[in-house]
Amino acid sequence: AQTVTQSQPEMSVQEAETVTLSCTYDTSESDYYLFWYKQPPSRQMILVIRQEAYKQQNATENRFSVNFQKAAKSFSLKISDSQLGDAAMYFCAYRSAVWAGGTSYGKLTFGQGTILTVHP
Amino acid sequence: NAGVTQTPKFQVLKTGQSMTLQCAQDMNHEYMSWYRQDPGMGLRLIHYSVGAGITDQGEVPNGYNVSRSTTEDFPLRLLSAAPSQTSVYFCASRINRGGTDTQYFGPGTRLTVL
DSSP states (O other): OOEEEOOOSEEEEETTSOEEEOOEEEOSOSSEEEEEEEEOTTOOOEEEEEEETTOOSOOEETTEEEEEETTTTEEEEEEOSOOGGGOEEEEEEEEEOOEETTEEOOOEEEOOOEEEEEEO | OOOEEEEOSEEEEOTTOOEEEEEEESSOOSEEEEEEEOTTSOEEEEEEEEETTEEEEOSSOTTEEEOOSSSSBOOEEESSOOGGGOEEEEEEEEOSSOSSOOOEEOOOEEEEEO
16 A cells, blocks of 8 residues: 655744655555645645656646655655745645546545644 | 535534535536544545445545445445544545546534544
């Protein structure tokens, strides 16, 4: 079974600064998908960014970017120009690219989460 | 679209009681799933469904039942509630034809079992 590890229970950053959240995963599969989700105090799960394992180019979404190192099984999230609204719990997640008969059976596996605090 | 809706938002049960957490989506998504979130453990998959009439177990299925009679609804049943089932429960859905298709989550149900 795949496992996802977030080794930083808590991180903090000053407003306008840059912070990087770490994520490693364990898998024997060659094709899969990786995600970062944000969970603010409202508990709503919000997709931040996603990456296909077969793509070498790192995904970018505005101030959010990833550093995907497939050989090292590492998938870190970089938040640039941090804003107060970025404060939340961040989850790294893995999904297998398992297909059968045109149906995707991939299940999301989540890390333990990292609480990000943004200081004004 | 209302997206993924869950009811109730909060629930308190006594040990041994049964109840059903409701989940519905109006996006015609084939794939639906239930997770529980406990402090320090992230979200763990309870059950999932790849389409109407098809369900399967996730990582922590014991004590829970599901059914999928329609594409829209995916209720989660607690058969005999235990304090260990105190948690926040999330329902999620996505279409089933893509790889990185976005998984949409409901707002969650906070369940306390006394």
